[in-house]
Amino acid sequence: ELRESQRRNPPLGSHAAAPMEDVVRVHASSGTTGTPSFIGLTAYDASRWSECIARSYWAQGLRPGSVFAMGLSIGFFVGGLPVAAAVEAVGATLLPIGTGASDRLIAAIRATKADVLATTPSYAIYLAELAREEMGLDPAALGIRRVMVGAEPGGGVPAIRAQIEESWGARCTEAIGIADLITIHSAECEARDGCHFMVPDYLIMEIVDPETGAVIPPDRPEIEGELVFTHIDRECNPMLRFRTRDRVIVKTGPCACGRTGPRLRCIGRADDMLILRGVNVWPSAVRDVVAGFHPEATGEMLIRVDGEGPKVDPPLRVRVEAGSAAGEGLAVRIEQAIRARLIVQARVELVPRGVLPRTEMKAKLVERNIS
Numbered sequence: 001e002l003r004e005s006q007r008r009n010p011p012l013g014s015h016a017a018a019p020m021e022d023v024v025r026v027h028a029s030s031g032t033t034g035t036p037s038f039i040g041l042t043a044y045d046a047s048r049w050s051e052c053i054a055r056s057y058w059a060q061g062l063r064p065g066s067v068f069a070m071g072l073s074i075g076f077f078v079g080g081l082p083v084a085a086a087v088e089a090v091g092a093t094l095l096p097i098g099t100g101a102s103d104r105l106i107a108a109i110r111a112t113k114a115d116v117l118a119t120t121p122s123y124a125i126y127l128a129e130l131a132r133e134e135m136g137l138d139p140a141a142l143g144i145r146r147v148m149v150g151a152e153p154g155g156g157v158p159a160i161r162a163q164i165e166e167s168w169g170a171r172c173t174e175a176i177g178i179a180d181l182i183t184i185h186s187a188e189c190e191a192r193d194g195c196h197f198m199v200p201d202y203l204i205m206e207i208v209d210p211e212t213g214a215v216i217p218p219d220r221p222e223i224e225g226e227l228v229f230t231h232i233d234r235e236c237n238p239m240l241r242f243r244t245r246d247r248v249i250v251k252t253g254p255c256a257c258g259r260t261g262p263r264l265r266c267i268g269r270a271d272d273m274l275i276l277r278g279v280n281v282w283p284s285a286v287r288d289v290v291a292g293f294h295p296e297a298t299g300e301m302l303i304r305v306d307g308e309g310p311k312v313d314p315p316l317r318v319r320v321e322a323g324s325a326a327g328e329g330l331a332v333r334i335e336q337a338i339r340a341r342l343i344v345q346a347r348v349e350l351v352p353r354g355v356l357p358r359t360e361m362k363a364k365l366v367e368r369n370i371s
């Protein structure tokens with residue numbers, strides 16, 4: 001719908017509620033379909049974003065005096081300039097390094113004694129691997145105390161989080177957002193019991209039944225459904241009941257930190273879910289099982305499916321990268337673990353380290369063979 005609106009009325013679409021001369025910046029979201037959608041911000045929108053994102057970084061422990069190494073792509077990506085502005089709004093020191101120069105990022109962390117690293121979960125793991133294996137450095141000795149991750153699922157996956165924390169000798173917290181709405185709408189606090197919804201003055205949040213669209217009332221300690229948002233303070237490109245396709249579990253009770261708002265845990269995107277003989281399988285859950293085999297496996301994996309899904313014929317085909325210490329019968333043990341935890345039959349193919357593509361943006365978990 002958004003892309004159609006932008007095709008008819010380029011560049012920002014018929015939902016651009018502000019004239020182009022008031023738009024100070026345009027971002028793009030890659031989306032899942034491949035056609036980018038453009039996101040226009042007026043000066044007011046940009047300042048609201050940085051204020052709202054700054055709150056989320058504060059909740060994650062960013063303070064004046066922190067040195068923030070930014071390992072997020074700068075360019076068009078909503079995790080670039082808006083994050084930079086938010087870090088400056090907190091009063092921390094920003095190192096706007098971006099991606100694409102991983103060795104320089106590590107060198108800058110060393111030289112400036114940066115204590116915060118912000119990146120995607122997969123890039124955090126990649127950087128630690130690079131420091132250790134190509135630069136001869138122990139990432140845990142670099143002085144990073146907090147790794148703040150987002151932009152892809154994984155930060156909330158226990159085994160991936162454990163791997164990041166162990167590699168960097170740091171505490172890992174996660175934040176979540178949606179490009180078309182705001183870079184970050186929810187972030188973890190010190191208690192790490194779900195991501196606090198941080199922007200009730202900017203977005204109205206609803207949880208709906210993904211099948212029927214009916215609103216699920218927050219009348220229980222935990223509810224599950226799809227996240228839907230409406231902008232209430234946006235000048236350009238406001239969204240009305242935007243279906244995020246993100247499946248979440250929402251905790252409605254108070255948190256140990258004292259904040260009282262709802263807390264979210266993303267369990268996957270509706271588009272990614274696979275169904276094997278009636279069993280729902282989230283690719284991120286498969287990655288969680290695989291990550292539990294570190295260091296026998298690197299943690300990188302790719303599910304291969306025929307067709308567009310979500311229905312897939314068993315066995316689930318998973319390529320897994322063997323790590324430095326791969327023991328006997330690793331593939332079979334991973335298959336057994338997937339069966340035990342996710343109740344689906346899997347066939348694991350081991351491939352050598354470095355074969356699966358590494359990304360600096362969102363890790364790809366599923367490869368679809370569409371004929």
Ligand SMILES: [Zn+2]
Binds near residue numbers: 259
């Ligand atoms: Zn809290």
